[in-house]
Amino acid sequence: MREVASEVLILGAGPAGLAAAAAAAEAGARVDVIEGNRSPGGQIWRPEGATEAHPTTRRWQQRLLRTGVRVHLETTVVAADGPRCIYTVCGGEMSRFRTSRLVLATGSRELFLPFPGWTLPGVTGVGGLQALVKSGWPIEGKRVVVAGSGPLLLAVADSLRRRGAKLLLIAEQAPRRAVVRLARQLWRSPRKAIQALGLMARLVQVPMRYACWPLRATGDECVRSVLLQGSDGSIELECDALACGFGLVPEIAIAAYLGCDVECGAMSVDAQQQSSVPGVYGAGEITGVGGVELAVAEGAVAGTAAAGARVPVRWLARRDRQQAFVSHLDRAFALRPELRRLAAPETIVCRCEDVAFEALAGAESARAAKLATRCGMGSCQGRVCGPATRFLFGWHHDRVRPPFFPVPMAALAAIGTVQPSSANPACYQTFTMDC
Amino acid sequence: MSLPDVLVVGGGIVGAACALELAREGHRVEVLERGFTGCGTTATAMGHIIVLHDSQAQFRLTRWSQELWSALADELPGEVEVDRCGCIWIASEESQMDWVRDKAALYRSHGIEVEVLDSLGLAQAEPSLRPNLAGGLRMREDLVLYPPAAARWLVQRAVDAGATIRTGVSVRRVSGAGATLDDGSTRAAGCVVDAAGTKALELLPEPIPGLQFRPRKGHLAITDRGPRRCWHQLAEIGYLASAHTHAQTSVAFNVQPRRTGQVLVGSSRQYDRHDTRVEPEILARMLRRAIEFIPALAEMRVTRTWTGLRPATDDRLPLIGPVPGHSGLYLATGHEGLGITTSLGTGRLIADMVAGRSSAIDPAPYRLDRCLEPQA
Ligand SMILES: Cc1cc2nc3c(=O)[nH]c(=O)nc-3n(C[C@H](O)[C@H](O)[C@H](O)COP(=O)(O)OP(=O)(O)OC[C@H]3O[C@@H](n4cnc5c(N)ncnc54)[C@H](O)[C@@H]3O)c2cc1C
Ligand SMILES: Cc1cc2nc3c(=O)[nH]c(=O)nc-3n(C[C@H](O)[C@H](O)[C@H](O)COP(=O)(O)OP(=O)(O)OC[C@H]3O[C@@H](n4cnc5c(N)ncnc54)[C@H](O)[C@@H]3O)c2cc1C
Numbered sequence: 075m076r077e078v079a080s081e082v083l084i085l086g087a088g089p090a091g092l093a094a095a096a097a098a099a100e101a102g103a104r105v106d107v108i109e110g111n112r113s114p115g116g117q118i119w120r121p122e123g124a125t126e127a128h129p130t131t132r133r134w135q136q137r138l139l140r141t142g143v144r145v146h147l148e149t150t151v152v153a154a155d156g157p158r159c160i161y162t163v164c165g166g167e168m169s170r171f172r173t174s175r176l177v178l179a180t181g182s183r184e185l186f187l188p189f190p191g192w193t194l195p196g197v198t199g200v201g202g203l204q205a206l207v208k209s210g211w212p213i214e215g216k217r218v219v220v221a222g223s224g225p226l227l228l229a230v231a232d233s234l235r236r237r238g239a240k241l242l243l244i245a246e247q248a249p250r251r252a253v254v255r256l257a258r259q260l261w262r263s264p265r266k267a268i269q270a271l272g273l274m275a276r277l278v279q280v281p282m283r284y285a286c287w288p289l290r291a292t293g294d295e296c297v298r299s300v301l302l303q304g305s306d307g308s309i310e311l312e313c314d315a316l317a318c319g320f321g322l323v324p325e326i327a328i329a330a331y332l333g334c335d336v337e338c339g340a341m342s343v344d345a346q347q348q349s350s351v352p353g354v355y356g357a358g359e360i361t362g363v364g365g366v367e368l369a370v371a372e373g374a375v376a377g378t379a380a381a382g383a384r385v386p387v388r389w390l391a392r393r394d395r396q397q398a399f400v401s402h403l404d405r406a407f408a409l410r411p412e413l414r415r416l417a418a419p420e421t422i423v424c425r426c427e428d429v430a431f432e433a434l435a436g437a438e439s440a441r442a443a444k445l446a447t448r449c450g451m452g453s454c455q456g457r458v459c460g461p462a463t464r465f466l467f468g469w470h471h472d473r474v475r476p477p478f479f480p481v482p483m484a485a486l487a488a489i490g491t492v493q494p495s496s497a498n499p500a501c502y503q504t505f506t507m508d509c
Numbered sequence: 510m511s512l513p514d515v516l517v518v519g520g521g522i523v524g525a526a527c528a529l530e531l532a533r534e535g536h537r538v539e540v541l542e543r544g545f546t547g548c549g550t551t552a553t554a555m556g557h558i559i560v561l562h563d564s565q566a567q568f569r570l571t572r573w574s575q576e577l578w579s580a581l582a583d584e585l586p587g588e589v590e591v592d593r594c595g596c597i598w599i600a601s602e603e604s605q606m607d608w609v610r611d612k613a614a615l616y617r618s619h620g621i622e623v624e625v626l627d628s629l630g631l632a633q634a635e636p637s638l639r640p641n642l643a644g645g646l647r648m649r650e651d652l653v654l655y656p657p658a659a660a661r662w663l664v665q666r667a668v669d670a671g672a673t674i675r676t677g678v679s680v681r682r683v684s685g686a687g688a689t690l691d692d693g694s695t696r697a698a699g700c701v702v703d704a705a706g707t708k709a710l711e712l713l714p715e716p717i718p719g720l721q722f723r724p725r726k727g728h729l730a731i732t733d734r735g736p737r738r739c740w741h742q743l744a745e746i747g748y749l750a751s752a753h754t755h756a757q758t759s760v761a762f763n764v765q766p767r768r769t770g771q772v773l774v775g776s777s778r779q780y781d782r783h784d785t786r787v788e789p790e791i792l793a794r795m796l797r798r799a800i801e802f803i804p805a806l807a808e809m810r811v812t813r814t815w816t817g818l819r820p821a822t823d824d825r826l827p828l829i830g831p832v833p834g835h836s837g838l839y840l841a842t843g844h845e846g847l848g849i850t851t852s853l854g855t856g857r858l859i860a861d862m863v864a865g866r867s868s869a870i871d872p873a874p875y876r877l878d879r880c881l882e883p884q885a
Contacts, residue, residue, distance in 0.1 A: 153789050161789060438676065442545045445552050445657040446588075453733050453812050475787045475814055480733055483774075484807035487800055489793035 075488045076169040080106040082380045083160060083173035085151050085328065088116020089366045090358025091179035092134040093373025094380070098177070099141035101381035106171060107143060108162055110150040110479075116181055116358075117201060118366050120208050153476030153489070157332050157354045161489060163481050168488040175353050175380040178329050178341065179373060182322035182359035185461045188423045188431065189416035191291030191300075192318065200319030204230045207237055214238035219300050219311055221245035221288045222319040224407045225365070228273045230317065231280060241280045242311050245302050247320070248407050250284035256406035263399055265367060287413060291316055303412070321407060322363045323461040329360060331474040339464070346385060347376035355380050364403065368396035414466050423466075424459040426452020440469040453480050513539035513673075515863065516688055516698040518680045518712065520544075521551040522656060522849055523841050524704035525663035526856030531702075532670035534860055539698070540664065540674040541688065547660035549706045550848070553817025555729065555765055555775055556659070557596065557742050558652040558850045562615060563753065566826055566874030571847060572619065573870050574854035578652060581853075588658045592768060596651035596742040597626065597634060599762070599802070600643040605746045609646045622649040637738045637803045653742055653765055656849045663852075680705070683712045685837030700837040702859055707820045709828075709842035714835060719881045720828070722843050724818040726782040727775065728792050732809040734770040739803065741766070751778055752846060753825070760795040762802045772809065774799045778819075778846075785816045821845040822880070829858050830876035839863070840877060 082098040084091045087109035099105045107114075113121045114135070119128035127135065138145065146164065153161040160171045184199040191197065198206065200222055207213045218239045220231045223246060231244050246253065260267040286304045291297045299312045324340045335342040335350035340362040347355045357376035358369035371393035378385045417423065419432035427448040437443035440450065440463060449463070450456030450472065463469050477486060513536075517528045520542030532538045542548075558578045562568040585591050600606050609625055616623045624647040626634060631645045664674055679691040687697035703709045707724050710716075748761035763775040777795045779788075792814055800807045820843050822828060828843040839862065841855050848855075858875065861868040873879075 155789050438545050441548070445547065446661070451813065453810070455812065476789060476792075477811055477814065480810040480812045482807065483730075483732065483796050483800060483809050483811050486730075486789075486811050487793050487796035487807070490790040491793075491797075 075491050076167065077492075078106065078169055078171045080104060080171055080173040082106075082175045082177065082377070083171050084108070084177040084179060084377070085160070086116065086179035086181055086358070087111075087114035087145060087147075088179060088181045088358060088369065089118060090181070090360075090369040090373035090376070091116070091177070092131075092138070093370040094177045094179055094355075094357050094377030095143045095145075096134065096137050096141065097374045097377030098381040099138065099143045099377075101378050101383035103175075103381035105141075105143045106173070107138075107145045108149050108151055108160075108171070109145065109147050112148055114145060114147070120205060122208055123210055150479050151328060152478050152481050152486070154328065154332060157351055161476070163485045166482050166485050168485045170489070175355065177355045177357060177376050177380050178334075178349075178360055179356075179358045179376075180325040180328060180360050182324050182363050183457060183461075185320040185323050185465070186318070186458055187320050187413055187416060187462055187465065188421050189288055189290060190418050190421050191293070191297065193422050193425055194291055194293050194297045195295065196293065196297035196314065197291050197316045197318060200226050200230045200317045202319075203315065203317040204233060207234065213315075215240060216314040217242050217312065218315045218317060219243050219245065219302075219313045220317045221286075221300070221302065222321070223247045223409060224319070224321045225403070226319060226322070228277060232273055232276050234317075235277065235280065242313055243302070244277070244280055244282045245286040245288065246282070246284050247287040247410055247413065248284060252406045252408075253284060256402050259399060259402045262395065263367070266365070266399070287410075287416075288316065288318060289416065320409060320413065322359060324360045324362065326360060327474045327478055329354075329356060330471070331476070331478070339461075345390065346379040347372055348379060362400050364396060364400040368393070368400065371396050409465065417466070423462060424449040424452065424456075426454050429459075434463065434467070437467075441472045443469070444472060455479075511537070512697055513537045514699040515539070516541060516683075516696060516701045518683055518688060518701065518703050519549070519705035519709070520546045520660070520664060520674060520676065521549045521704065521706050522547065522660040522663065522852040523706070523844060523855055524702070525660045525667065526852040527702050527704055527841055527859045528667040528672050528674075529663050529670065530856035530860035531863065532667045532672040534864060536863070538667060538672035539696070540667070540672060541678045541680055541690075541696070542674060542676045543679040545676045546664045546674065547657035550817045550819060551660050552657045553727070553729065553815055554656045554849050555763075555773060556654045556656045556849050557765060558654065559596065559847065560616070560621065560648060560651065561749075561847065562612065563749070563825060564874075567847075569870045570827070570851050570854050570875065572621070574851045575650060575652075577853040577857070578654075578850070579650065582652060585654070585659070585662060588655070589662055590653075590655040590658065590768060592653045592766075594651075594653055594741050594766060596648045596744065597631070598646040598648070599631065599638070599743060599745045600645055601745060601747070603643045606643050608746055609644060613646055616648070623647060624649065635739055635741065635743065637805050638743075639802060639804055647741070651742060654849075659849070680712055682714060683838060684714050685832075685835045700839065700863060702839045702841055703832075704841040706842060707818050709820070709840060713832065713840075717833065717877070717881065720877060722820050722822045722828075723780055724783055725821040725845065726777070726779040726785070726816055726818055727846070728777040728787065728795055728814065728816050730774045730792065730796060730811050730814040731767075732772045732774070732806070733812050735809055737766060737770055738772055738805055738809070739764060739766045743802070745802065748776070751776075754778075755780075758791065760791070760798050762798045764799055764803065764806075772806065774806070780821075783818070785818065787814050787816055819845045819848075824879075827851060827855065827875050828877055828880070829855050830862060830872060830878075833877060833881065
């Protein structure tokens with residue numbers, strides 16, 4: 075096991091983590107960032123293809139390079155022993171990071187809701203399809219339906235369109251009036267307004283329906299068609315791909331494990347972005363889903379505060395302005411109760427362990443269901459079915475325990491074994507200008 | 510609601526077995542469970558139905574209970590995941606082969622099917638084990654099952670026999686005439702069986718001098734599905750020393766093949782830990798031990814880990830019997846690392862005691878009077 079000493083340790087190199095790293099380092103702290111992906115940038119600034127970093131990421135990289143931030147890529151947080159001792163795995167090797175302050179910027183993941191056919195090949199998440207396409211999956215000429223809820227539908231539809239996908243429909247489950255009400259709030263954030271207007275203009279050719287959601291996907295080897303519920307009856311569309319996402323849920327596993335207070339599924343933080351556990355800060359979508367500007371604003375506050383410096387009032391104000399928008403977002407895209415009744419008795423809810431909806435209905439809690447049916451016991455550890463059963467049955471998450479991701483036993487077994495620290499620099503990566 | 514004859518407090522595997530035996534005798538049984546069936550230590554256990562001979566008394570209870578499970582095995586539904594895989598006690602060194610031969614002779618004299626394996630025999634039975642182990646003792650009759658499902662099945666059978674279970678009901682105090690619930694209400698009954706696991710002693714009307722146990726924490730880890738790595742429950746003979754020791758912390762090689770292709774890896778023992786937090790360093794020590802025995806485990810991915818608290822008595826025997834000074838109140842707890850196995854025997858003993866008849870085995874070694882401090 076390798077030992078690394080840090081002052082401010084940041085988990086996640088998405089927009090929030092990058093902003094936190096830059097702010098903490100510029101405030102004079104010794105900073106390490108841990109990121110599971112091969113490239114920094116998080117959900118939004120994903121690299122195109124295998125190597126080329128996103129241009130925005132590159133600008134952040136240069137800033138981090140100047141301040142000597144160490145970024146550990148392809149390194150996954152798998153365990154912790156309190157907030158000052160974080161265990162990570164990189165290429166099968168275990169490292170222990172000792173730190174005095176911790177910033178959690180682990181982002182969010184998509185909410186999947188089960189409906190008949192949602193496990194067919196060709197049915198993916200909305201962000202999931204975006205990631206697939208960016209990593210080279212051919213989409214050109216494919217007939218795609220994008221369904222679910224939230225601003226992500228439009229953002230992804232636009233990028234699929236640009237890559238030559240044939241978009242048949244964008245189906246938003248929220249009613250049009252809710253979205254219009256949200257649009258009226260956009261003046262608060264001119265950048266968002268410009269983004270939104272641009273998106274709408276580019277997608278003007280694409281049919282869009284509100285109060286419309288998927289009922290069933292059919293196909294044999296692969297999805298062939300989707301049946302949707304619209305305000306004026308149901309519609310069936312033949313398609314080659316169905317991208318479905320019902321919003322984003324904060325990735326709070328590590329926060330919950332460390333004992334940070336969690337409210338409505340998001341990590342609670344104070345004005346300095348500090349959680350209920352002293353020395354543990356949260357930034358970005360882990361504290362609530364609000365888009366990239368909010369993530370960056372929160373990251374800057376969290377990084378500065380974690381470095382023990384005074385946060386400029388201007389930064390706090392910028393964050394608060396962005397924050398105001400979040401509650402409007404949540405309200406506009408609130409999920410309708412009909413979505414709880416999409417699954418048929420035999421529809422699979424837990425894909426890892428093949429647990430059907432009917433096996434779960436009637437269980438007292440997530441833990442009772444897990445012990446009775448293995449729901450959530452598989453290799454994704456309930457990351458997919460957990461948020462779904464929370465929405466479907468109101469269950470709270472079962473306790474989080476290490477490993478946060480499946481890891482080779484040899485790596486876990488290395489915890490506590492000492493190794494001369496110079497012995498293995500393999501996983502230590504700094505940015506280079508051309509990465 | 511009509512009054513029950515017997516209240517069983519705790520719906521773990523021990524409470525479940527007591528409820529079933531009592532209901533079968535025609536008692537009106539009511540089980541009060543704070544969470545849901547099997548949610549306590551039972552949910553965390555390995556489910557090895559085991560025979561041990563640490564003492565005569567331990568042997569009698571484990572052997573009898575194993576026979577009861579074997580008789581039930583064909584009736585148990587698929588979700589209980591019964592596997593008649595047997596167990597091999599592994600001798601790492603030649604010196605442990607004496608133990609193997611002694612135990613083989615002893616078990617055979619009781620009609621138990623066992624087999625002494627030499628180094629080669631062990632390697633053939635379990636090719637994934639590291640080479641050059643001295644040998645082993647194969648216990649053909651040991652089985653493996655999935656404990657929370659077994660507890661649910663026992664409760665279901667008790668309900669079929671007329672019992673009721675109330676889940677989400679927490680008991681504050683027990684007496685010989687009923688129980689006081691956390692909401693302050695009382696539930697009267699002809700007699701009460703306190704089977705609340707590690708909490709059982711806290712519910713008694715008053716502390717009984719000499720009667721105590723210490724929670725003994727255990728870690729487990731389970732791997733992803735993969736090609737089958739082992740065919741028996743496997744444990745090093747050193748496990749017995751680990752179970753036996755009063756040392757603060759110990760780990761031992763003890764793994765179980767699941768039918769899913771997963772491997773369940775144990776085990777650790779830590780005294781006086783009341784929290785169920787997974788401790789990375791202990792977990793790692795336990796995994797290192799497992800890899801020493803089965804090197805191929807190193808590459809298998811661990812998907813989950815957890816811990817459980819075993820209710821451990823000083824003499825490593827459970828507490829089964831009437832609570833002195835409280836007529837009508839019985840205790841059924843303290844089974845440490847053997848409660849999944851010995852639950853069935855415990856249920857029988859309690860039913861016999863309530864009926865006032867003798868049992869298939871002598872209950873004296875498990876009764877509470879053995880622990881009591883002599884009155885000055
Ligand atoms: C396809 C898509 C398009 C979008 N378009 C827009 C848009 O146009 N405008 C807008 O405002 N917002 C958009 N968003 C939302 C935006 O991506 C988020 O608001 C933003 O990324 C949140 O930043 P974050 O740093 O909180 O989280 P993330 O970007 O999710 O970053 C979290 C990082 O943490 C890492 N991580 C998590 N757990 C671990 C672990 N255990 N070990 C190691 N690393 C870990 C992850 O790999 C990830 O890189 C879009 C999102 C998607 C998916
Ligand atoms: C890691 C580990 C591995 C093990 N492996 C094995 C094995 O392979 N084979 C074996 O035979 N044994 C094994 N055991 C031991 C076995 O798990 C226990 O001995 C057994 O589960 C004890 O059962 P119980 O019913 O007494 O306790 P529990 O299962 O804890 O049941 C007690 C019940 O009482 C309830 N309760 C508590 N307080 C109250 C209250 N105030 N009011 C109402 N209800 C209450 C609880 O919710 C709980 O459901 C293992 C244990 C551990 C920790």
